[in-house]
Amino acid sequence: ISKYRPFPPVKLTDRTWPDATIDHAPIWCSVDLRDGNQALPQPMSIEEKLEFFDLLCRIGFKQIEIGFPSAADTEFNFCRRLIEENRIPEDVTIQILVQTREHLIRRSFEAIAGAKRAIVHIYNSTSPLQRRVTFSDASREDIRDIAVAGAQLVKELVPTIPQTEVVLQYSPESFSDTELDFALECCNAVIGVWEPTPQKRMIINLPDTVQWATPNIHADQIEWMCRHLDRRDSIDVSLHTHNDRGTGTAATELGLMAGADRVEGTLFGNGERTGNLDIVNVALNMNSHGIDSGLDFSDLPAIREVYERVTRMTVGERQPYGGELVFTAFSGSHQDAIKKGLDRRAKELEANAALEWGVPYLTIDPQDIGRSYEAIIRINSQSGKGGIAYILDREHGLDLPKTMHPQVGKTIYDLADQQGRELTPDEIRDAFYELFANVE
Ligand code: KIV
Numbered sequence: 001i002s003k004y005r006p007f008p009p010v011k012l013t014d015r016t017w018p019d020a021t022i023d024h025a026p027i028w029c030s031v032d033l034r035d036g037n038q039a040l041p042q043p044m045s046i047e048e049k050l051e052f053f054d055l056l057c058r059i060g061f062k063q064i065e066i067g068f069p070s071a072a073d074t075e076f077n078f079c080r081r082l083i084e085e086n087r088i089p090e091d092v093t094i095q096i097l098v099q100t101r102e103h104l105i106r107r108s109f110e111a112i113a114g115a116k117r118a119i120v121h122i123y124n125s126t127s128p129l130q131r132r133v134t135f136s137d138a139s140r141e142d143i144r145d146i147a148v149a150g151a152q153l154v155k156e157l158v159p160t161i162p163q164t165e166v167v168l169q170y171s172p173e174s175f176s177d178t179e180l181d182f183a184l185e186c187c188n189a190v191i192g193v194w195e196p197t198p199q200k201r202m203i204i205n206l207p208d209t210v211q212w213a214t215p216n217i218h219a220d221q222i223e224w225m226c227r228h229l230d231r232r233d234s235i236d237v238s239l240h241t242h243n244d245r246g247t248g249t250a251a252t253e254l255g256l257m258a259g260a261d262r263v264e265g266t267l268f269g270n271g272e273r274t275g276n277l278d279i280v281n282v283a284l285n286m287n288s289h290g291i292d293s294g295l296d297f298s299d300l301p302a303i304r305e306v307y308e309r310v311t312r313m314t315v316g317e318r319q320p321y322g323g324e325l326v327f328t329a330f331s332g333s334h335q336d337a338i339k340k341g342l343d344r345r346a347k348e349l350e351a352n353a354a355l356e357w358g359v360p361y362l363t364i365d366p367q368d369i370g371r372s373y374e375a376i377i378r379i380n381s382q383s384g385k386g387g388i389a390y391i392l393d394r395e396h397g398l399d400l401p402k403t404m405h406p407q408v409g410k411t412i413y414d415l416a417d418q419q420g421r422e423l424t425p426d427e428i429r430d431a432f433y434e435l436f437a438n439v440e
């Protein structure tokens, strides 16, 4: 392991974020149709992208990166269809990605012409590794000049599409692996070209393109940038985390505490390699603390159905909020506590409809996201008597007296143990009747 880099120094600022909490929703930007789509073994067709775009609008995204129109005809045509068929809701802004290269930026302007508003997202990679390897030992100045030239060209082209309000977004790609002073130099140079004001804001997106560091270091980097960027009051500082270390959510949450205003990510974390940030995860984490995320995940199974169909990806069984098993308890003690929590809540709700959620082992009420309690208690050899009684009661109307729970419980989990698998509610009922078959 000595060939790998040591952890970078941990204290970049005097940190305001450890005391912070997230107390309001950020601006959300979905990059499903770009970062998500580019990572699919079989990218979405135009029809599939249209369906996904409509879904994102229904969820409540107000900024949606729709693709890289200068990179391929399908991407260009998709952008044109959205505009020409008036499919972009009044309060939604499309965003397009483009490298800071002249012919690509010009083509991007052809793609967005006629849209009411568009975010033109330019990027170039800035880290020492990328400068050395990808850009063949380019100097810092070369890299900064690429960013400046891109911003200048966008500025020059704005008057050519007068019907479209253009917002500039700049990403120093591989930001989290870039020397901070250099990332700042590139961003401030672009800000100097664009001259944003509080009324004509721009976006500085700080990608955690590949996660090299722990989330606390990422948050320090974000805080440092927030403190040093020129015209901070005219800039939306945006997070774009991936998940290489499995810490996309943590990095985003700490990044928000460190001062960022905006979050880019995808549904269920689709995206390059280990994926982009899972926006469902961060938004529902906020909801679980009573903060309105502004995104509507009240029918998550329906969202997941569209997602799985058009991306041909699957949501893992343990994926927070969306996974098949995340509201399921197998172990007896958990089942018992959940049953007690649900029963108590049902009683208390009669007296106080605004009762705070408090069921052990369930961070949120599954019903809030269109999940049901159906699967909460499933029976295998790890289950307890309380769970078995719950299934007999709920599924078959057999409300057993407490004194019967131990004997019935043992019979049924012994059966599950012999079978080495989960038992269905019908098998549980049959085993129950068999146990008492010879009782007069
Ligand atoms: O991950 C990344 O750095 C990107 C940029 C193009 C924003 O997707």
Ligand code: ZN
Binding pocket: 035, 207, 209, 240, 242, 276
């Ligand atoms: Zn990305």
